[in-house]
Amino acid sequence: MIQIINRNLQPLIENHWNHIENHFKNHTNSIRFEDINRLCMKIEPGFSFEMLIKANYQKLRYIKEKIYPRIKKIPNYNKCSEKIKAVYNDKFSKSNSHIGEYNYNAIEFVDNLDISVCPYCNRNYIDTREYNNVKKSGCQIDHFYDKYSYPLLALSFYNLVPVCPSCNHTKATKEFFVSPFDETKKTDDIITFDWEPIDSDYLQSKDDVKLIYKCDMEMKHQFEELKLEKPYKMHNDIIYEIIKKTQLYNNIRLLELKEDFPGIPFNQEETIKILFGVYLDSVDYLKRPLSKLTYDIVKKEVFNK
Structure with a gap:
């Protein structure tokens, strides 16, 4: 594992959140932004949808290990979490789609991080190529905490790890303990x-x-x-x-x-x-x-x- 170090990470996190906020406020109907925000507010006092998306690796680990079983019992959890996962699957992860008003998706997410090699293996390039004016990704996004077990974290910035296809398929839904976004692990x-x-x-x-x-x-x-x-x-x-x-x-x-x-x-x-x-x-x-x-x-x- 190679640590992802980007000195301009905070603006990227803000940009990521702005697109997600815009999408859930203006481009969803069955589940509204307010529904998800109310759910998040019940996770902890003072918590919010924004904090869920921006939560660093240590916070995500705490949510996953300490309070996720309780979150699943909150009313409307299934609808909200499945909607977040669906937005990831149907919009964010596809090269010909996007979230929000602009062309922001997984390809732009990886480009903004400015890394060229898989952080899991440090062997394979992960790159973006353009065909007929459409960007195609040479990498995949691994959910460090898999989106099937933890769908509420499907769009959380620090849960999205750009990796090569070989590592993504090999890891699948296995549980790892060292994230490339873990600032405590050099x-x-x-x-x-x-x-x-x-x-x-x-x-x-x-x-x-x-x-x-x-x-x-x-x-x-x-x-x-x-x-x-x-x-x-x-x-x-x-x-x-x-x-x-x-x-x-x-x-x-x-x-x-x-x-x-x-x-x-x-x-x-x-x-x-x-x-x-x-x-x-x-x-x-x-x-x-x-x-x-x-x-x-x-x-x-x-x-x-």
Whole structure:
């Protein structure tokens, strides 16, 4: 799991809510905005439909674990929750439809987040493509808390995780414990990648190095549920290439490059980024596949030496 870090997240949440509010106030009839808002006000003192949509991951987890059974007993729960789920299914999730007055749907939601790679596996690109002036999504939206068990959360911003189709189908309705929107779980703290040689002469082939990973129990559960261990172990070629590059581009060679190209500004971070195809800031992990794996190996082979 790679944490979704967007420094402009709050305006995106406000935009998301504005479209939902507009839709339920002006484009629904069987269930009105006021009906859902009254239901939400019974969840907790001072709560509202707006707070349900904007609730951060910790609040959603609290709702799901502590009070959702009680919410289901509130009059009109079934009609309100099914309407929210229907708006997601019939309007928000479709590329040729939208909610509110403007063309806001799941595609715009993902575009606004400005991430390029699946936060669950960090292997597959998630992108948007345009055919005949119509945008088509290359990703799917996973409901961290599935919309069948928790339909009231079907449009909550922090419950919508853009992922690749492989991860979405594999996760299905399984319960995970580490959300990419969980601000208390930093990517560098919950999973790290490393390697070890299979034999002493490990620089002859990619098959001479072995990928290993370490993570906490919650992350280990998700890694196993997503069946990622085998796919990740296919990428020992990346580890092998990094090890070879550290030998080819040692400090002496880097100094020679700097002297050979005096017109090009050299700094350590930019040089390492170009040579190894790695991002050094966790905010950029979702810009390129396998960025966390690459970073951890480069950190060990370059920075720690």
